[in-house]
């Protein structure tokens with residue numbers, strides 16, 4: 351049992367990163383029951399956005415629907431799982447604190463804290479209630495890793511540009527960022543993220559000094575994930591060189607080709623501003639359309655560059671057993 355397993359009370363040092371609209375209780379519990387750590391993403395188990403113009407009401411509804419999903423996970427597993435928090439504005443964003451309050455009430459064991467800023471008050475809230483902190487900077491730097499360590503992160507995840515989802519603004523690959531951060535921190539275990547989809551990549555991450563891995567794309571192509579069957583098959587059939595890369599807010603995004611994604615790529619190639627492309631992209635609801643609904647006319651399919659090594663759709667347990675085999 352290594353330091354990551356001890357810190358998080360899990361069998362294998364593998365965490366499933368949050369996946370916006372693509373998680374639900376069944377999937378997250380499957381990861382945890384297979385010996386990893388599953389994470390509920392921000393829109394776990396949901397199909398629609400809340401459109402209430404009152405932000406207080408909107409935040410309250412979002413927290414209550416997450417409570418509902420958390421309760422479902424607790425019925426399916428007794429192991430460690432996490433909820434994703436994405437604090438902004440010092441944590442005073444109207445959403446993060448009510449979300450953490452719910453996590454305390456429900457006894458959620460861990461939080462995946464996504465954000466380049468380390469807010470001591472938020473770290474303290476989590477630590478006061480013994481919620482384990484998995485810190486992942488959107489834009490990783492030695493200084494935010496050290497700040498996370500000083501404020502008591504249990505593990506630190508370092509993500510390279512190879513990843514899927516919202517890409518970091520610096521174009522630094524997993525190989526480079528993991529080495530840099532392993533050398534920068536003092537005593538906190540580091541996990542590698544970005545492009546890790548097979549055993550060879552796990553070994554490479556460990557060789558770079560990481561003590562575990564943090565994966566998204568490889569789990570999307572699992573039987574238990576709620577992504578459309580058409581998208582899972584496209585992952586199996588595709589290779590990294592087919593992925594589009596375009597500028598948008600906050601920095602870059604990748605997608606498999608399709609009418610909507612092709613259009614975003616064209617706008618990017620034409621030099622249209624990030625703001626304008628971000629508006630056309632319509633936030634992460636386009637991800638739901640493209641990946642949960644399989645509608646590529648209105649949505650996109652975000653994945654990391656490790657997809658070349660995904661050859662079949664398997665149960666979560668088979669994926670974890672294979673990644674952890676050596």
Ligand SMILES: Cc1cc2nc3c(=O)[nH]c(=O)nc-3n(C[C@H](O)[C@H](O)[C@H](O)COP(=O)(O)O)c2cc1C
Nearest residue numbers: 367368369370464513514515544545565566567654
């Ligand atoms: C479709 C998709 C949605 C994602 N949504 C989130 C999210 O809501 N919050 C977050 O912190 N990270 C999100 N990520 C990033 C993942 O948690 C993880 O860091 C990333 O997938 C690792 O790279 P990989 O896909 O190459 O394994 C997302 C990734 C993908 C592919």
